[in-house]
Structure formats: C-alpha cells, structure tokens
Amino acid sequence: MELYIGGYAQGKLNYVLNKTGIPISKVYDAAETVPGCSLTEAAVINHFHILVKNFLLEGKNPEEFIRKILIENPGLIIISDEVGNGIVPADAQKREYRERLGRLLCNLAEKAERVERILCGIGQKIK
Numbered sequence: 001m002e003l004y005i006g007g008y009a010q011g012k013l014n015y016v017l018n019k020t021g022i023p024i025s026k027v028y029d030a031a032e033t034v035p036g037c038s039l040t041e042a043a044v045i046n047h048f049h050i051l052v053k054n055f056l057l058e059g060k061n062p063e064e065f066i067r068k069i070l071i072e073n074p075g076l077i078i079i080s081d082e083v084g085n086g087i088v089p090a091d092a093q094k095r096e097y098r099e100r101l102g103r104l105l106c107n108l109a110e111k112a113e114r115v116e117r118i119l120c121g122i123g124q125k126i127k
Contacts, residue, residue, distance in 0.1 A: 001070055002077045002114040004123075005105065011121030012079045013046050019123070020077070030054065039069060048080035052101045056093075063104060070111075080105060 006012050017024065020043075028035050028042035030051035045051065055062040070076060084102045089095050109115045115127040
C-alpha cells in the first residue's frame with residue numbers, strides 16, 4: 001500500500017497516475033457522485049478524506065472498512081487531502097472527522113511501503 005497526501009488542488013492524482021502509469025479507469029474517486037470504478041476493482045482511492053467523512057456521516061466505521069479493503073487489495077494506493085492544519089472546528093462532528101481521519105492516516109502511513117507529500121505537483125518522499 002502507498003499513501004499520498006497534500007493540500008487541496010496540489011496535483012496529487014495527476015502525480016500518482018504519471019508516476020505509476022495506472023489508468024484513470026482504475027481510480028475510485030470518492031468526490032464523484034457516481035465513481036467510475038468500484039472500490040473492490042480500484043488500484044487507487046482518490047479523495048480518501050471524503051470517503052472517511054461519508055462513512056462517518058452514515059454511522060459506519062471507516063477503520064474497519066480500510067482494514068478489510070487492504071486485506072483484499074494490499075497494493076492499493078490511497079490519496080488524501082490533509083485536513084488537520086488550521087483552526088480546530090467548533091462543531092463536535094467536524095472535530096471527530098478531523099481527528100479520526102488524522103489517526104487513520106497516521107496508521108496508514110505506518111503500514112505503507114511508501115508515503116509522499118505532494119505540493120504544487122511535486123512529490124516529497126516521507127517514507
């Protein structure tokens with residue numbers, strides 16, 4: 001598994017696709033209302049932070065989901081925005097989302113073979 005993180009609109013998906021040669025048809029995009037690829041067929045999950053937010057809004061456990069999907073697809077590439085910077089939200093639900101996503105990304109980074117931060121379309125290897 002590989003993890004790519006960075007700020008909003010920093011070219012993360014293009015960076016990953018250019019680096020790996022994975023076709024766009026193998027990308028599950030959680031920001032799309034109708035993603036073009038199913039989660040079970042995906043080589044890449046884009047907008048992972050939105051996937052986590054949607055799971056929490058539906059009362060589902062995102063940690064359990066990611067554990068299961070990584071067992072089925074250990075070569076998965078995960079792309080996520082960083083959301084832990086800035087002002088702590090006043091809303092309890094938004095704080096829980098930020099905290100859960102941060103902890104989940106830390107857990108994924110620990111297990112990942114590769115972790116990169118993308119800034120202005122340029123990757124910086126962290127691990």
